[in-house]
Structure formats: structure tokens, C-alpha cells
Amino acid sequence: MHYIRFLKQPRLLPSASAPNQVSAKITITTDLGESFCFETVPLCALLEIDASGSTSGGGAWRTLASADIVWAAKDGYTGVEVIIPAPNLARLRHGRVRMVVKARSDSLDVSAFENCWVQAAEETSGVVAVRSMAINLRPHAEQRPAIQALAERVFHAHGKELHIWEEAGESIARHIWYGPGPRDAGLILSSYLSFFSPLSSESGKVYSPPELPLLQTTLQKEEFQVLELGAGCGIVGISLATFFPEAKQVILTDLPEASEILTHNVSLLPSPTNSKISHQVLDWSLPLPTNIQNTRWDLVLVADCTYNPDVVPDLVKALGRLTEPGKAEALVVVAMKVRHESEAVFFDLMQDAGFVVKEKAKVPLEVLGADSEEIEIFGFMRG
Ligand SMILES: C[S@@+](CC[C@H](N)C(=O)[O-])C[C@H]1O[C@@H](n2cnc3c(N)ncnc32)[C@H](O)[C@@H]1O
The missing domain is CATH 3.40.50.150 (Vaccinia Virus protein VP39)
Structure with missing residues (x-):
């Protein structure tokens, strides 16, 4: 299985020429992060907003903007830049915004536990989607130190959702043994x-x-x-x-x-x-x-x-x-x-x-x- 990971957490681009874009860098690796995905994978990145006023967990998220990107085998060494134009972000006064990056093809999705068995039976592969923490929308916001950055994986079965957070620092190497993302x-x-x-x-x-x-x-x-x-x-x-x-x-x-x-x-x-x-x-x-x-x-x-x-x-x-x-x-x-x-x-x-x-x-x-x-x-x- 492969896991999409943030190499750089999503942030509002500070550049005056592009004030309303959110940028991140992702990679796709195996569970231990010891090898990259050597296949082309069409991805979809979404900017989602929760205007419910909730400050933790839950919320009522809807899509604000999206961008299609393509992961190619060569990207393993540098990661892929994700840029989502979001002109309406400037008008945003309240609410939380996050980035979700997932495979465009439903057949690669593993968020439904049942799909693990469909994939095992049909000999197809899975790519685990990733969600960011709430993005700091102040244009010159300091990047969170790597150690504090978390990313979320969401799985579901039988009408119940699991929200599993993991550390999402910029060095995947330190996560190899103690690096508590799902394997x-x-x-x-x-x-x-x-x-x-x-x-x-x-x-x-x-x-x-x-x-x-x-x-x-x-x-x-x-x-x-x-x-x-x-x-x-x-x-x-x-x-x-x-x-x-x-x-x-x-x-x-x-x-x-x-x-x-x-x-x-x-x-x-x-x-x-x-x-x-x-x-x-x-x-x-x-x-x-x-x-x-x-x-x-x-x-x-x-x-x-x-x-x-x-x-x-x-x-x-x-x-x-x-x-x-x-x-x-x-x-x-x-x-x-x-x-x-x-x-x-x-x-x-x-x-x-x-x-x-x-x-x-x-x-x-x-x-x-x-x-x-x-x-x-x-x-x-x-x-
Ligand atoms: C590869 S991770 C597996 C995590 C989880 N079970 C999973 O499948 O996603 C191995 C886990 O063993 C834990 N571990 C390593 N040495 C340990 C020890 N001496 N006592 C308790 N836990 C230990 C690590 O902290 C790490 O969380």
C-alpha cells in the first residue's frame, strides 16, 4: 500500500503576486517511508472549510477549491508541489481550512475498510489519502515546527468513522520505527x-x-x-x-x-x-x-x-x-x-x-x- 504524506504543510503563499493560493508539498511512500511510489498516480487536492465554529474534531466541512495534480515516478526524489488557487480565501473571516490530498480513482481508495478486501480479491492497490491540520491563514504565518505538525487519516466501516492522527514532520526517516502513523x-x-x-x-x-x-x-x-x-x-x-x-x-x-x-x-x-x-x-x-x-x-x-x-x-x-x-x-x-x-x-x-x-x-x-x-x-x- 502507499501513503500520501505532507513534506511541507499547507500554507497560504506569502507572495504579493499570488496572495490567494495555498501551497504544500507531498510525497507518496510505502508504509515505512523507505521507498517512493514508482507509478503515475492522478491525485486530487481539495481545500475544505468548516464554518461551524468548532475548534476541534468534527465540524461541517465543504469543498472551497480544488486542483488536480499528477504524481509521477520521478517525483519521489523531490516531492510534488500542490498549489490550490482560492480567490475567496481573502474574504474568509471565520472558520477552519484544511487540505485533503487523495487519489482521483476510487479504486485506489482504502478509506473504506471493505475496500481492503475488494483490493485483495481483485489484486489492485491502495493509496491512503491524507488530511492536513487547520491551515494558518495569516499570510506571513510561521511554519509549524516539524515536530508539532500532525496529519490525519480517515477510515470508515459500518457507518462509523475512525480519525487517526499521526506525526507529519518533514523528516520521514525519524518515523521509521517509532513513527506512529498506521502501517x-x-x-x-x-x-x-x-x-x-x-x-x-x-x-x-x-x-x-x-x-x-x-x-x-x-x-x-x-x-x-x-x-x-x-x-x-x-x-x-x-x-x-x-x-x-x-x-x-x-x-x-x-x-x-x-x-x-x-x-x-x-x-x-x-x-x-x-x-x-x-x-x-x-x-x-x-x-x-x-x-x-x-x-x-x-x-x-x-x-x-x-x-x-x-x-x-x-x-x-x-x-x-x-x-x-x-x-x-x-x-x-x-x-x-x-x-x-x-x-x-x-x-x-x-x-x-x-x-x-x-x-x-x-x-x-x-x-x-x-x-x-x-x-x-x-x-x-x-x-
Ligand atoms: C512499526 S510501529 C507499529 C505501530 C502500530 N502497531 C501499527 O501497526 O501501526 C512499532 C511500535 O512498537 C513500539 N515499540 C518499540 N519498542 C518498544 C518497546 N520496547 N516497548 C513498547 N513498545 C515498543 C514503537 O514505539 C512503535 O510504536
Whole structure:
């Protein structure tokens, strides 16, 4: 899958000759940002306005102006300038304005989780759209320092929308490991979970994902408790809490660096989802926090956390502590995109720790202009 990202946040052009244009620079990369999109992709950039007076979340957004742009393979090295003329911006006294950049073709859209399965079945690719923060409309406004810039991804299923914010600094490199934007494995696991939601209508299911019976049985329990490790921006746990009213408690965990973005994303959740979801620091290399150690987890979710062999031993130790003999039989669900042979160490360590792969599924993932990939989802249990 590919992700549109802002290399330069949208801003009102300060030039006197073009006072009413909003400019940004975007790139299209893979989930880790380690490779650009080497295919031509027609894009559409929209300037949207919310005149509702809301200052956070929600709002009533409508399109103010738009521009078509084309991403070409060569653009990877420089990014593409997006310029949207917006003559009526000068008259704007109130309201928020943001930029949305998305693929022009609906078939590339992945905002509807269902499309992940349509794309998997039809062997087509996805490009994830991006939304900016509210743009500062003062002509000579200082650019936000990169560290403070956020960008939003929006996904939906069964009439519910997920708003997942991520850091959007100008250096994608620092986001490779801790860079809590959604990744392919997290996105596919989220859409997989949403497929089995009791909120889904059977008639809407055109394509079926592969079966994972133990996971499906857990999701059908009258009540269940879920812990996510290495949650990043929180897309997986937030999806679960949103699409499964039966989830009694969902705790998203990560290192302290992710707390700010997790707090933000959890704070946007509507009631009653927000009453059962929370986040907490859990460092795999340290003893478990007492409340987490003392809870009988039904499901432990781990997405895209296994590709750094340096920290995998700590991850396996944390999973071991969570499923110590005498505790409830938690199902540990691990979603990953195998990127390198060195990742096999995860499976060796899991086996040494007494975990058995009880079920697994593969989801094919086409990538525009590159070789196809695969997301694998494993269900592990102890003993
Ligand atoms: C590649 S990201 C995956 C994020 C998210 N699960 C997803 O799929 O979008 C890996 C996550 O593992 C977290 N992580 C790395 N080392 C960790 C540790 N020792 N303890 C807890 N979390 C850790 C990182 O902070 C990062 O958020």
C-alpha cells in the first residue's frame, strides 16, 4: 500500500503576486517511508472549510477549491508541489481550512475498510489519502515546527468513522520505527477485525477475508478484554473498540514517545467507545504495570512490531509475562509484513517461550509499481 504524506504543510503563499493560493508539498511512500511510489498516480487536492465554529474534531466541512495534480515516478526524489488557487480565501473571516490530498480513482481508495478486501480479491492497490491540520491563514504565518505538525487519516466501516492522527514532520526517516502513523499490517488487521463486527450487515459482505476461527470466537464472546502492544497511533485497538461493543476494556500501550499521539487519538473517540478505551505506557523491556499484569486478557494484539530483531526478545518476554501459566488463555494475534529473513527470530523465540501457532492467514497486498507483498496474521497461544 502507499501513503500520501505532507513534506511541507499547507500554507497560504506569502507572495504579493499570488496572495490567494495555498501551497504544500507531498510525497507518496510505502508504509515505512523507505521507498517512493514508482507509478503515475492522478491525485486530487481539495481545500475544505468548516464554518461551524468548532475548534476541534468534527465540524461541517465543504469543498472551497480544488486542483488536480499528477504524481509521477520521478517525483519521489523531490516531492510534488500542490498549489490550490482560492480567490475567496481573502474574504474568509471565520472558520477552519484544511487540505485533503487523495487519489482521483476510487479504486485506489482504502478509506473504506471493505475496500481492503475488494483490493485483495481483485489484486489492485491502495493509496491512503491524507488530511492536513487547520491551515494558518495569516499570510506571513510561521511554519509549524516539524515536530508539532500532525496529519490525519480517515477510515470508515459500518457507518462509523475512525480519525487517526499521526506525526507529519518533514523528516520521514525519524518515523521509521517509532513513527506512529498506521502501517500496512495495522491497517489490514484493523479492516480484518471490522469485517467480523456485529455492526456489519451480512448483505454488505461482497468479499470474504480468510478465516481465523479462534480470533472470530474471541470476538463473539459476550464480553472480552483486549490489550494492544506497540500500538503506535492506535489504529488497531481503536478499530476494535469502535467496531465491537462487547469489548469490555481495551488498553493501547507503547513507549512514552507515543503517549501524545495516542492521547490525541483516544480523545477524539465518541461515547460510549471512549469509556472503555485507554492508553498506558508499557515498555517490553520492563516489568508489566501492575494493573496489566493482574488482568486476564482475552486478546493481545501486536501489529507490525516484529521487524526490528533488536527488540524482538523483549517483545516475546512481555508476551510471556502476559500469558504466564495460571492466567487466562489469551489469544495473541500478531500481524506482520515479513520484510527480512532476520524476522524469523521472532518465531524461534516464541517457540522457545512455549507459544504455539494455532492459526494463521495471509492477505495479499498489491503495491503500485512494485512487487506484490503479503500481510500475515498469526494466532498464538501458550502451551
Ligand atoms: C512499526 S510501529 C507499529 C505501530 C502500530 N502497531 C501499527 O501497526 O501501526 C512499532 C511500535 O512498537 C513500539 N515499540 C518499540 N519498542 C518498544 C518497546 N520496547 N516497548 C513498547 N513498545 C515498543 C514503537 O514505539 C512503535 O510504536
